[in-house]
């Protein structure tokens with residue numbers, strides 16, 4: 001166990017990493033993945049941003065995002081109003097999803113980061129490193145599922161769609177949301193994850209050659225050498241250790257197939273119904289894009305088209321390509337595949353823009369006979385496609401593409417297939 005060793009998360013090659021200069025990064029020699037990005041400050045440099053983020057999150061949760069005025073009627077909507085409105089319309093799976101992605105997960109993550117960084121402030125030795133490591137491991141797992149940045153775009157799209165028939169204005173909660181997204185970006189840029197892991201628990205580097213058989217933790221990156229049987233859990237963060245994601249290809253295939261099937265109703269069924277003075281019809285995802293274009297909001301129409309229609313297709317097609325090529329043991333275009341994998345894994349969450357827009361509109365536009373908006377069944381199918389394809393790219397282990405294409409040597413991962 002030596003924390004100068006880093007295994008590439010994308011291709012599995014083992015490296016001995018010397019500390020890069022502040023602000024610089026170390027890259028994989030085989031596939032170019034970023035192995036380690038060194039922050040510019042110390043471990044607790046991100047603490048002020050985390051504390052400011054927590055304060056803005058409280059403001060955001062307790063204040064209205066936006067107010068709408070139609071024909072002398074006013075209505076304000078909080079994040080929770082949207083969740084309640086979806087639940088009242090019988091859309092509880094959607095209500096649950098929105099509550100998790102824009103409230104529960106962001107709050108849990110900011111609270112976790114704040115607790116970990118406060119425990120480590122001023123170079124303190126953590127009193128209980130094992131529980132601190134477990135807590136930081138959870139905040140790392142939650143990172144991709146904290147979606148307030150996507151929710152902010154959903155709010156902007158909702159605002160633009162209201163412009164056609166109502167007066168809408170941003171309120172304190174909406175401004176807090178904008179501030180939070182900026183602060184969170186600052187926090188993620190300054191947070192030096194490897195330094196945090198090393199401050200929690202550090203195994204000193206050694207001049208000895210790297211172990212012949214080893215397995216790397218995918219959460220905290222610690223490399224565990226072994227002679228006979230691989231250890232079952234990470235000695236630092238207690239995450240289960242596997243040489244490769246168990247049954248990665250089978251589980252990814254099932255998730256991709258389910259996503260592809262649901263993609264059809266997600267696009268054919270209406271996702272919401274807008275009724276304005278008794279006039280109105282259910283509208284699909286594509287219809288929403290056309291509506292934005294018709295009122296001249298081309299950039300926004302393009303954004304929603306890419307996020308809601310093109311990205312899910314790219315994910316399903318890309319993952320299918322990886323699965324077929326991996327099963328055939330093909331080495332063709334491995335570098336193109338790994339680059340596409342990184343794109344797919346990072347942009348998938350942005351497909352939720354439409355889901356959040358619907359939650360916001362359903363909360364705000366409830367004016368009885370004058371105007372009302374409600375979510376329809378297509379929205380559940382659409383949200384399911386987004387979640388299934390995100391899970392598929394998390395479950396897919398890109399290292400298997402390299403194992404099957406190039407017989408692994410001892411630098412590429414021990415302990416089994």
Ligand SMILES: [Zn+2]
Pocket residue numbers: 008009010011012013028029030031032033
């Ligand atoms: Zn690599």
Ligand SMILES: [Zn+2]
Pocket residue numbers: 217218219220221222234235236237238239
């Ligand atoms: Zn670990």
